[in-house]
Amino acid sequence: MLRLFRFYRRQFRLRARRQWLLARAIRRRRALAAVADRTAAIRPDDILLFMVMRNEAVRLPYFLDYYRNMGIRHFLVVDNGSEDGGRDYLRTQPDVSLWLTRASYKESRFGMDWLNWLLRKHGSGHWCLTVDPDEFLIYPHCDTRPLLALTDWLDASAARSFSAMLLDMYPKGSLHEQPYRSGQNPFEIARWFDPANYSIRKNGAYGNLWIQGGVRGRVFFHDDPENGPALNKIPLVRWERWYAYASSTHMLLPRSLNLVYDEDGGEKASGCLLHAKFLSTFVEKSAEELTRRQHYADSHEYKAYHDALQGGPEFWCEHSCELHDWHQLEELGLISTGNWA
């Protein structure tokens, strides 16, 4: 009886939480001003990409090409007041719809309110990929099969969401040594990653896994790992109007979307978001973000970066792995093919 009561109480709370998230998203839609709205061109089976960005012009050309090749048909981008010409670049792209907002990133739950609104408005019924401009999806068979093959298969498997953990990539040597040029594959520079130092715990209320560690844990948060960034992400979802991202793309509501893992010993299919954060652009970015104080938990993450960067940290260690292809990640157990052979 008590268990039943608790179950319904939790259901009720999560439902209230989801409605609150959606209400925020709907209320904050006014903050978004359309710069280029090409959403009328979206066709029923298109896979869409959603993103918030600020001052990322240097990354955009490669980013768009990468995802176009993968099979993204339309990009829906919120620009949070870029000052580096990125907005003008995106405005001219035929498959990008762009919104501008100068509202506070922090006040909009780190951009998630804006994205929840766009997802609700344009994403329903589509497979939607929600990423940052420095995140690059890699999934099993991504060298031979387009993203549509994966989403078709997920449909056939009655799966509505797909897990892709964040994998921090870094260069060997200091960040300044190899400057990043626009249009360049960032993983020519940031070719290294930590293969097996991830900690996983389960978040009871939302049912998602909470993954921490990796190179950021090792270099920046070794004394304070609890506050290290979360690496679990569920970026690919077949969206419905009543879905909402609850905290970045780490977890969603309804809760069942977070169950992207098997608890009986089997493996479900999963991918990785290669994180091209640690490039030459990172040092100035972290200084800027620190002064803006617009990031999660009073930007303590950026504080840690800033402090550590003063010492010119070494990311690379002799146990770092050099990235080759998805086979390697699957062999290491960072991603899994599940039964998608």
Place this chain on the structure above:
Amino acid sequence: MNAAVPIEDIRLGVVMLCHNELAIAARMARIWVEGGAAVAVHVDAKTRGPDVTEMRDGLADLPQVVFSRRHVCEWGTFSLVRATQDAAELLLEKFPDVTHVILVSGACLTLRPVSDLCAYLARYSQRDFIESVTVEDVGWTVGGLNEERFTLRFPFSFRRQRKLFDRYVALQRRVKFKRRIPAGLVPHLGSQWWCLTRRTLDAILNDPRRAEFDRYFRRVWIPDESYFQTLARRHSLQIESRSLTLSKFDDQGKPYIFYDDHLLLLRESGCFLARKIWPRAGRLYDRLPPPAHDAPSAAEPTPERLDRIIAQAVARRRLGRPGLYMQSRFPLKDRENGKTSAPYAVMLGFADIFPDFEPWLAERIDADVHGHLFARHGVEFAGRALTGPGALSNSAALRDLDPRSFLANLIRISWRMQVWQHSPRDAQQLNWFMATDRNARIYVVTGAWAVPLLHSGMPFDDIRRVAADLQRIELAQINILRSVWLKARTQIWDLGDFCARPSGVLGAVLRDLGGDPDAAADMPQMRDLAGMGRFLQRLRNAGLRPQLMGEFPVVDPTRSHEGS
């Protein structure tokens, strides 16, 4: 009874069921016709009209293609059998020269030229290729319904009304409801994709009791996997119980889908047909089937490699990789299917007796020998490196965030066996995990923690307090290692035992870990244990009962002047 006939005597008929992707189906129909076959197409009545018209128009130039009456098809119901019966009847009627009929779907792709299939059928002209297994022996059906498919009623849709479906099945089980199976039928199940001789198919369609059988099968669940499979047993002269169509299912009952990168695999499998093909796998559709040879080959299909790969994928989904904890595999306790991925060894107490035990052991066995991985102050990797295998950090805080992952990661990422020191001073979270892990080998010298205390020079009051704590922790440890749930291989000596014959014990450990037991003759430097008896007596005098040290004489015979 092979009854080989010349290939010219074989005329293949094809019954093709389609419901979507009609363009691809039309292309396949053309391939069949060009290979010399006659085709009867059934299109699901739910398919949009314009698409069907387009398909008919596209195939209008081929008189060998006929379209049968359209039925609304729903998965798992008799409508599929109905559609097959109609199309087959039409085919036999329109093409009296057809000798064999194969059932395919619009999504089936021919992997070999149609002439190869004809040659194969010519070789075994009297055989009916239909997988047909008695229900008791199937074992592959989803949802645990085998025999009950034939004896219960299924008025609710499995896909759309799943809850009602399950509850109604449960109810029928509880009231022990059973339908009567018509006399003369022995229920058989098998792949729905078959290839029958005209004689057998004709006999099934014109069975004098067909109306009775149809009435019965109308309420059987998934009759397309049982109707022809059961009735073929009644009429066939020679059943070859396998399907000529490569069609694999995973444990969700979902068919495997083939993509462009399967091209080589499909080609070398030598199967005649495969399904399902991803509709956008352009390269497969371009390259398959290969052009017909001059001399059609009747070679047997050899799908073993493909079978193995698919079996691996099923195992990956069901069982996963042992000792892997990751974003899409996070097993509950005791469902791990292997808590760790490889054998490892934990040495308790040895490093307390021999200060240089770590390098000594590393020289003698083929393994990575670490210090105290779970030390409270930090992780002691071999050589005291700042990062260990897998880029694991030496930070105790990071390790303690998720010690299980730490351990499983370390073992999974390393090629060599991992060996480390452990003691009651270290973090104890994983005691149960290791004790219930088959890969663990745990060697314990109980009470060895007292040796460093003996030499510590700390005030005796502190020593007594520390000793009490450590003994309590070690007793808990030993209790776990003596529990009935123990899966690890353990060996436990007490300190007194060990000191009586140290080289014998070390030899046994070395032998166990794949080293040369004789290498134990060259013992590492041992801490001085003289005075241990007196030390223990002092602890006793202070009200503590040392339980784990074994026997030490209170007065050391060689140094009897000591003591206070």
